[in-house]
Amino acid sequence: MNNLVKRSITGAIFVAAVVASILFQEQYYTFTALFGIFNILAMREFYHIVNQKQNVSVPSVYMIICGTILFFACFWCAFKDNPTEIHGFIPFIIYMLCIVGLIISELYLSHEHPTYNLAFAIYGQAVVALPFGLLNFIARDWTELLALFILIWTFDTGAYIFGCSFGKHKMIPRISPKKSWEGEIGGAIAAIAVGIGIAMYNNEHIWQWIVYAILVVIFGTYGDLSESMLKRASGLKDSGNILPGHGGMLDRFDSMLLAAPVIYIYLEIIKAL
DSSP, X not given: OOHHHHHHHHHHHHHHHHHHHHHTHHHHOHHHHHHHHHHHHHHHHHHHHHTTSTTOOOOHHHHHHHHHHHHHHHHHHHHSSOTTSHHHHHHHHHHHHHHHHHHHHHHHSOOSOXXXXXXXXXXXXXXXXXXXXXXXXXXXXXXXXXXXHHHHHHHHHHHHHHHHHXXXXXXXXXXXXXXXXXXXXXXXXXXXXXHHHHHHHHTOOHHHHHHHHHHHHHHHHHHHHHHHHHHHHXXXXXXXXXBTTTBOHHHHHHHHHHHHHHHHHHHHHXXXX
Protein backbone atom coordinates (compact mmCIF):
# COMPACT_ATOMS: atom_id res chain seq x y z
CA MET A 1 0.00 0.00 0.00
CA ASN A 2 1.58 3.30 -1.09
CA ASN A 3 1.77 6.27 1.23
CA LEU A 4 -0.97 8.28 -0.54
CA VAL A 5 -3.54 5.48 -0.19
CA LYS A 6 -2.51 4.88 3.41
CA ARG A 7 -2.74 8.60 4.16
CA SER A 8 -6.17 8.87 2.51
CA ILE A 9 -7.64 5.91 4.40
CA THR A 10 -6.26 7.10 7.74
CA GLY A 11 -7.48 10.65 7.09
CA ALA A 12 -10.98 9.49 6.16
CA ILE A 13 -11.30 7.35 9.30
CA PHE A 14 -9.92 10.15 11.46
CA VAL A 15 -12.31 12.78 10.04
CA ALA A 16 -15.29 10.42 10.37
CA ALA A 17 -14.43 9.70 14.00
CA VAL A 18 -14.07 13.40 14.89
CA VAL A 19 -17.29 14.42 13.12
CA ALA A 20 -19.28 11.55 14.65
CA SER A 21 -17.99 12.35 18.13
CA ILE A 22 -19.09 15.99 17.77
CA LEU A 23 -22.56 15.10 16.46
CA PHE A 24 -23.21 12.69 19.35
CA GLN A 25 -21.59 14.78 22.09
CA GLU A 26 -24.82 16.14 23.53
CA GLN A 27 -26.30 12.67 24.14
CA TYR A 28 -23.25 10.59 24.98
CA TYR A 29 -20.27 12.91 25.56
CA THR A 30 -18.51 11.08 22.74
CA PHE A 31 -16.38 14.10 21.85
CA THR A 32 -15.13 14.41 25.43
CA ALA A 33 -14.23 10.72 25.56
CA LEU A 34 -12.48 10.66 22.17
CA PHE A 35 -10.58 13.89 22.67
CA GLY A 36 -9.66 12.91 26.21
CA ILE A 37 -7.79 10.01 24.59
CA PHE A 38 -6.34 12.28 21.88
CA ASN A 39 -5.14 14.65 24.61
CA ILE A 40 -3.32 11.85 26.42
CA LEU A 41 -1.67 10.63 23.21
CA ALA A 42 -0.64 14.17 22.20
CA MET A 43 0.90 14.86 25.61
CA ARG A 44 2.74 11.55 25.48
CA GLU A 45 4.27 12.59 22.16
CA PHE A 46 5.11 16.09 23.39
CA TYR A 47 6.95 14.94 26.50
CA HIS A 48 8.72 12.21 24.55
CA ILE A 49 10.01 14.89 22.17
CA VAL A 50 11.22 17.30 24.84
CA ASN A 51 12.89 14.51 26.82
CA GLN A 52 15.12 13.90 23.78
CA LYS A 53 16.82 17.20 24.55
CA GLN A 54 20.04 17.28 26.53
CA ASN A 55 19.64 18.10 30.23
CA VAL A 56 15.84 17.72 30.12
CA SER A 57 14.08 15.10 32.22
CA VAL A 58 10.35 15.79 32.51
CA PRO A 59 8.25 13.25 34.47
CA SER A 60 6.08 12.27 31.50
CA VAL A 61 3.53 10.07 33.27
CA TYR A 62 2.98 12.65 36.00
CA MET A 63 2.50 15.47 33.48
CA ILE A 64 0.11 13.36 31.40
CA ILE A 65 -1.96 12.81 34.55
CA CYS A 66 -1.89 16.57 35.20
CA GLY A 67 -2.99 17.32 31.65
CA THR A 68 -5.78 14.77 31.87
CA ILE A 69 -7.03 16.37 35.07
CA LEU A 70 -7.00 19.78 33.35
CA PHE A 71 -8.91 18.41 30.35
CA PHE A 72 -11.68 16.93 32.46
CA ALA A 73 -11.72 19.98 34.73
CA CYS A 74 -12.58 22.03 31.64
CA PHE A 75 -15.23 19.47 30.71
CA TRP A 76 -16.74 19.62 34.18
CA CYS A 77 -16.87 23.41 34.16
CA ALA A 78 -18.25 23.54 30.60
CA PHE A 79 -21.06 21.00 30.90
CA LYS A 80 -22.07 20.67 34.52
CA ASP A 81 -24.75 22.84 36.12
CA ASN A 82 -23.70 25.76 38.33
CA PRO A 83 -19.95 25.50 37.60
CA THR A 84 -19.37 28.67 39.66
CA GLU A 85 -20.23 26.82 42.87
CA ILE A 86 -17.32 25.50 44.89
CA HIS A 87 -17.64 21.92 43.57
CA GLY A 88 -17.13 23.28 40.07
CA PHE A 89 -13.62 24.44 41.00
CA ILE A 90 -12.51 21.27 42.76
CA PRO A 91 -10.93 19.72 39.62
CA PHE A 92 -8.99 22.93 38.96
CA ILE A 93 -7.85 23.03 42.59
CA ILE A 94 -6.58 19.45 42.25
CA TYR A 95 -4.78 20.42 39.05
CA MET A 96 -3.08 23.43 40.64
CA LEU A 97 -1.98 21.33 43.61
CA CYS A 98 -0.42 18.86 41.16
CA ILE A 99 1.53 21.69 39.51
CA VAL A 100 2.64 22.99 42.92
CA GLY A 101 3.79 19.46 43.74
CA LEU A 102 5.80 19.38 40.51
CA ILE A 103 7.61 22.60 41.39
CA ILE A 104 8.35 21.47 44.95
CA SER A 105 9.62 18.08 43.76
CA GLU A 106 12.35 19.73 41.68
CA LEU A 107 13.80 21.18 44.91
CA TYR A 108 14.59 17.68 46.12
CA LEU A 109 15.51 15.84 42.93
CA SER A 110 19.13 15.88 41.80
CA HIS A 111 18.55 17.21 38.31
CA GLU A 112 21.32 19.28 36.77
CA HIS A 113 18.90 21.78 35.20
CA PRO A 114 15.62 21.70 37.16
CA THR A 115 14.38 24.92 35.57
CA TYR A 116 14.57 23.29 32.13
CA ASN A 117 12.34 20.49 33.38
CA LEU A 118 9.81 22.89 34.85
CA ALA A 119 9.78 25.07 31.74
CA PHE A 120 9.11 22.17 29.35
CA ALA A 121 6.63 20.56 31.75
CA ILE A 122 4.52 23.73 31.95
CA TYR A 123 5.01 24.39 28.24
CA GLY A 124 3.34 21.08 27.44
CA GLN A 125 0.39 21.93 29.66
CA ALA A 126 0.01 25.34 28.00
CA VAL A 127 0.25 24.28 24.36
CA VAL A 128 -1.29 20.79 24.48
CA ALA A 129 -3.50 20.11 27.51
CA LEU A 130 -5.03 23.60 27.74
CA PRO A 131 -6.08 23.85 24.04
CA PHE A 132 -7.61 20.37 24.20
CA GLY A 133 -9.38 21.35 27.41
CA LEU A 134 -10.79 24.57 25.94
CA LEU A 135 -12.39 22.56 23.15
CA ASN A 136 -14.91 21.43 25.78
CA PHE A 137 -16.16 24.99 26.11
CA ILE A 138 -16.47 25.41 22.34
CA ALA A 139 -18.27 22.03 22.26
CA ARG A 140 -21.26 23.52 24.09
CA ASP A 141 -22.34 24.65 20.61
CA TRP A 142 -21.60 21.72 18.34
CA THR A 143 -21.91 23.82 15.17
CA GLU A 144 -19.12 26.15 16.30
CA LEU A 145 -16.90 23.22 17.21
CA LEU A 146 -17.55 21.39 13.95
CA ALA A 147 -16.89 24.63 12.07
CA LEU A 148 -13.49 24.94 13.78
CA PHE A 149 -12.34 21.57 12.44
CA ILE A 150 -13.93 22.06 9.03
CA LEU A 151 -12.08 25.37 8.62
CA ILE A 152 -8.80 23.86 9.84
CA TRP A 153 -9.12 20.93 7.44
CA THR A 154 -10.14 23.23 4.58
CA PHE A 155 -7.18 25.52 5.22
CA ASP A 156 -4.71 22.63 5.49
CA THR A 157 -6.03 21.00 2.32
CA GLY A 158 -6.09 24.27 0.37
CA ALA A 159 -2.59 25.16 1.54
CA TYR A 160 -1.30 21.73 0.52
CA ILE A 161 -2.86 21.88 -2.96
CA PHE A 162 -1.83 25.47 -3.69
CA GLY A 163 1.58 24.95 -2.14
CA CYS A 164 2.31 21.88 -4.26
CA SER A 165 1.01 23.58 -7.42
CA PHE A 166 2.35 27.11 -7.08
CA GLY A 167 4.62 27.24 -4.04
CA LYS A 168 7.84 29.16 -4.72
CA HIS A 169 8.24 31.65 -1.88
CA LYS A 170 8.99 29.92 1.40
CA MET A 171 7.60 31.33 4.66
CA ILE A 172 10.17 30.19 7.24
CA PRO A 173 12.38 27.59 5.50
CA ARG A 174 14.63 27.03 8.53
CA ILE A 175 11.58 25.70 10.42
CA SER A 176 9.25 24.39 7.71
CA PRO A 177 10.98 24.01 4.33
CA LYS A 178 7.78 23.06 2.47
CA LYS A 179 5.43 25.78 3.74
CA SER A 180 5.03 28.56 1.16
CA TRP A 181 3.24 31.89 0.93
CA GLU A 182 1.35 30.66 -2.12
CA GLY A 183 0.01 27.73 -0.12
CA GLU A 184 -0.85 30.03 2.78
CA ILE A 185 -2.83 32.39 0.56
CA GLY A 186 -4.59 29.55 -1.25
CA GLY A 187 -5.54 27.88 2.02
CA ALA A 188 -6.77 31.20 3.43
CA ILE A 189 -8.99 31.82 0.39
CA ALA A 190 -10.47 28.33 0.71
CA ALA A 191 -11.10 28.73 4.46
CA ILE A 192 -12.73 32.16 4.06
CA ALA A 193 -14.94 30.82 1.26
CA VAL A 194 -16.10 27.96 3.49
CA GLY A 195 -16.62 30.43 6.36
CA ILE A 196 -18.92 32.50 4.16
CA GLY A 197 -20.76 29.32 3.18
CA ILE A 198 -21.28 28.42 6.86
CA ALA A 199 -22.61 31.92 7.57
CA MET A 200 -25.08 31.71 4.71
CA TYR A 201 -26.18 28.20 5.71
CA ASN A 202 -26.75 29.27 9.33
CA ASN A 203 -28.24 32.63 8.28
CA GLU A 204 -25.69 34.48 10.44
CA HIS A 205 -23.54 37.58 9.95
CA ILE A 206 -20.99 36.89 7.22
CA TRP A 207 -18.34 39.13 8.79
CA GLN A 208 -18.33 37.03 11.99
CA TRP A 209 -17.47 33.90 10.05
CA ILE A 210 -14.92 35.68 7.89
CA VAL A 211 -13.15 36.78 11.08
CA TYR A 212 -13.52 33.24 12.44
CA ALA A 213 -11.84 31.82 9.31
CA ILE A 214 -9.05 34.43 9.35
CA LEU A 215 -8.26 33.65 12.99
CA VAL A 216 -8.11 29.94 12.16
CA VAL A 217 -5.74 30.67 9.27
CA ILE A 218 -3.41 32.92 11.25
CA PHE A 219 -3.18 30.95 14.47
CA GLY A 220 -3.49 27.59 12.74
CA THR A 221 -0.37 28.52 10.78
CA TYR A 222 1.49 29.57 13.92
CA GLY A 223 0.44 26.37 15.67
CA ASP A 224 1.78 24.34 12.75
CA LEU A 225 5.04 26.27 12.71
CA SER A 226 5.43 26.01 16.50
CA GLU A 227 5.11 22.24 16.37
CA SER A 228 7.57 22.11 13.46
CA MET A 229 10.00 24.20 15.52
CA LEU A 230 9.67 21.77 18.43
CA LYS A 231 10.33 18.75 16.22
CA ARG A 232 13.19 20.38 14.33
CA ALA A 233 14.90 21.32 17.60
CA SER A 234 14.85 17.63 18.51
CA GLY A 235 15.83 16.41 15.04
CA LEU A 236 12.49 14.69 14.37
CA LYS A 237 10.37 14.62 11.21
CA ASP A 238 7.12 13.45 12.85
CA SER A 239 5.88 13.65 16.41
CA GLY A 240 4.96 9.96 16.32
CA ASN A 241 3.72 7.14 14.11
CA ILE A 242 0.31 6.32 15.58
CA LEU A 243 -1.52 7.52 12.44
CA PRO A 244 -0.24 5.73 9.31
CA GLY A 245 0.73 8.24 6.66
CA HIS A 246 0.13 11.20 8.96
CA GLY A 247 2.62 10.79 11.79
CA GLY A 248 1.50 11.43 15.33
CA MET A 249 -1.35 13.14 17.17
CA LEU A 250 0.56 16.40 17.41
CA ASP A 251 1.02 16.33 13.64
CA ARG A 252 -2.74 16.09 13.18
CA PHE A 253 -3.65 18.70 15.79
CA ASP A 254 -0.79 21.20 15.43
CA SER A 255 -3.04 23.78 13.71
CA MET A 256 -5.60 23.47 16.50
CA LEU A 257 -3.21 24.04 19.39
CA LEU A 258 -3.02 27.82 19.04
CA ALA A 259 -6.27 28.29 17.11
CA ALA A 260 -8.55 26.77 19.78
CA PRO A 261 -7.72 29.25 22.61
CA VAL A 262 -8.07 32.22 20.24
CA ILE A 263 -11.36 30.94 18.79
CA TYR A 264 -12.72 30.33 22.30
CA ILE A 265 -11.92 33.92 23.28
CA TYR A 266 -13.38 35.23 20.01
CA LEU A 267 -16.65 33.30 20.49
CA GLU A 268 -16.99 34.57 24.06
CA ILE A 269 -16.49 38.15 22.85
CA ILE A 270 -19.13 37.67 20.14
CA LYS A 271 -21.60 36.28 22.67
CA ALA A 272 -20.90 39.15 25.05
CA LEU A 273 -21.55 41.70 22.29
